[in-house]
Amino acid sequence: MRLASTAIRAETVRAVNRLTSRWAGTLGTGGGVLSxxxxxxxxxxxxxxxxxxxxxxxxxxxxxxxxxxxxxxxxxxxxxxxMRGxxxxxxxxxxxxxxxxxxxxxxxxxxxxxxxxxxxxxxxxxxxxxxxxxxxxxxxxxxxxxxxxxxxxxxxxxxxRTRWLQPFDDGELAPESGPWAGRCLNGLRRHTSLLDRVGVARTASGPLTVLKVLGDTGVDVHLLLGEEETGPGAVLRAGIDVLSGASKAVPGDLLPLGEQGPGLNVRNARSYDRAPTLRVTTSPFSLTADHxxxxxxxxxxxxxxxxxxxxxxxxxxxxxxxxxxxxxxAVARFDAKGFEAASVSAMGACAGGAAAPPPYLVRRIDVDFDRPFGFLTVHRTSRLVLTAGWVAEPVDHVFEEFDETEESEA
The missing domain is CATH 3.30.497.10 (Antithrombin, subunit I, domain 2)
Known part of the structure; x- marks a missing residue:
């Protein structure tokens, strides 16, 4: 028997998410994924x-x-x-x-x-x-x-499987504090003018930053960052509470200036563009688990x-x-894939005077997932949690070795 649509009874969604919340509460700090x-x-x-x-x-x-x-x-x-995908x-x-x-x-x-x-x-x-x-x-x-x-x-x-509606750029991540500090890691970056993609909730487990990464199949991934001392189970349960409406998240466009949530800072910044900016930095991950x-x-x-x-x-x-x-x-992988593009950029320079400062003062939100964080894979329409997990260990960035022999021969 197969349904013609992706409609799921609300009672079933609540029951499955309840089991997800209880099971997630057993996850240790070593990370993992479950469904x-x-x-x-x-x-x-x-x-x-x-x-x-x-x-x-x-x-x-x-x-x-x-x-x-x-x-x-x-x-x-x-x-x-x-569901598509x-x-x-x-x-x-x-x-x-x-x-x-x-x-x-x-x-x-x-x-x-x-x-x-x-x-x-x-x-x-x-x-x-x-x-x-x-x-x-x-x-x-x-x-x-x-x-x-x-x-x-x-x-x-x-x-x-889903592809991001807006892909990330690959780069490096170098946390200045927290358990990942002092390491050069693989990182993902992107920016958008849609400030409501991020929000901060006051939950029973403390403040929680929630970032929604939208997929093209109606399945999204919610990245969850709590305070550094908050454990995996508490963060994931808090994320499910936000999903169910038991805890309310204030969207980014309504947050006041300052450090308003874990890893999140709101400020005014000069820009050549009138649009506000949400800048996201996070870590790719690939998790497997046997339960x-x-x-x-x-x-x-x-x-x-x-x-x-x-x-x-x-x-x-x-x-x-x-x-x-x-x-x-169970397995879960999060990276920048799902979009391929190529471009050529050229800049010409000549002597000139001092540049004028950017003319616009806009709101800018920076959110950094640069220490252990949680995630929920969510069906957007029903709010059913498909998988949940905890990213405890990032991926170290590997530098390409410079071959002096090839350089000298060239």
Whole structure:
């Protein structure tokens, strides 16, 4: 089942973002990336076939009733698949002795249905191929343990790609303070006259600077910078609060002069152009993460479901089933790509008098993400958080070596 539009029920968005916020709260300072939008549908389908304590715990993790969960998951996956630049899929593989309930299977949206043969090498190859194909090569392996006890594998894949409406320029980043100080790093820079792309919110975790980087597919990335002592989980939860409206961000064009937020300064500056300017400096990043969801079983409603003494999913199969493994592999990359251009610039000079000062006094906002920061990948229309993460380590700038031999021969 696939939706014709990217409309997602507000109740589903709130439920998925709630799980994102709770999960993000467990991120440490080492950085990482996660996607609750990729886990939530699996929990929903499990809840639909569960009974007893497992069903109750899954309901609590999902934030909606189990009887409505499968329908909500179908709507979510359909909407994800309908977004430009996005893809979503479900896969189900079982051993022959696991006879599935037709009602439950029919509720999986366009699922890949396959058999586990018991040949670990062949089964692993099939699952890895599915993961690689459904994510366009971003995730090359299926993050699940296969052994002789494995009877069923249920998986969901999600991928999203977007190009910036306004690209960045590559450059260098040399922080003067903070944990990245004293290093020469790869940096990204751009400027715009749209001051409302940035805002500052007063949240329960302190002031938060939020920068929206708009993509051409209706998917944006929100960069989040809190105070230096504020941890990753608190920053990401604050960003989700701003997204939901629980905390209000004052847009850049309404901010008074001065240092109004983390990494953000508002001032008046002379310019040859009448338009105000928002100047952004940030760091590119490439993150990968592997999550063992059972290490936080309570968070995902999987505590009772892992008790192998009982079967917990009679709505899925008469064969008694318990959860033995639950994992997620995630990747996120942010850079200046998405736009290619070439230009030739020439300047002629001659003797002249002193130049007149710039005639216009305009508002200028400088915002620098030059220390650890968070990010949310957001579907612009629904405000659904697709991925969340924390950038703890920047990319060092590599200088090209100067070859004196080639220079002398020239």
């Amino acid at each position: 609750a939008a990729g886990v939530w549908p699996l929990l929903a389908f499990l809840a639909d076939g569960a009974e007893g304590p497992a069903r109750e715990e899954l309901e609590d993790a999902l934030g909606i009733r189990a009887g409505k969960a499968a329908e909500a998951a179908r709507g979510l996956l359909g909407a994800l698949g309908a 996005s893809a979503a899929a479900v896969g189900l593989w079982t051993r022959p002795e696991v006879e599935l309930r037709e009602r439950w299977v029919s509720g999986l949206p366009q699922a890949t249905l396959g058999r586990l043969t018991g040949d670990e090498g062949a089964d692993r190859a099939a699952l890895d191929t599915w993961a690689k194909e459904r994510t366009g090569g971003l995730i090359p392996t299926m993050p699940v343990t296969l052994d002789e006890e494995t009877r069923l594998v249920l998986a969901a894949a999600q991928a999203v 063992d969801l059972l290490k936080s079983a309570e968070l995902f409603g999987l505590t009772s479901a892992t008790d192998r003494r009982h079967g917990h999913f009679p709505g899925i199969s008469e064969f008694p089933l318990a959860i033995a493994d639950a994992r997620q592999s």
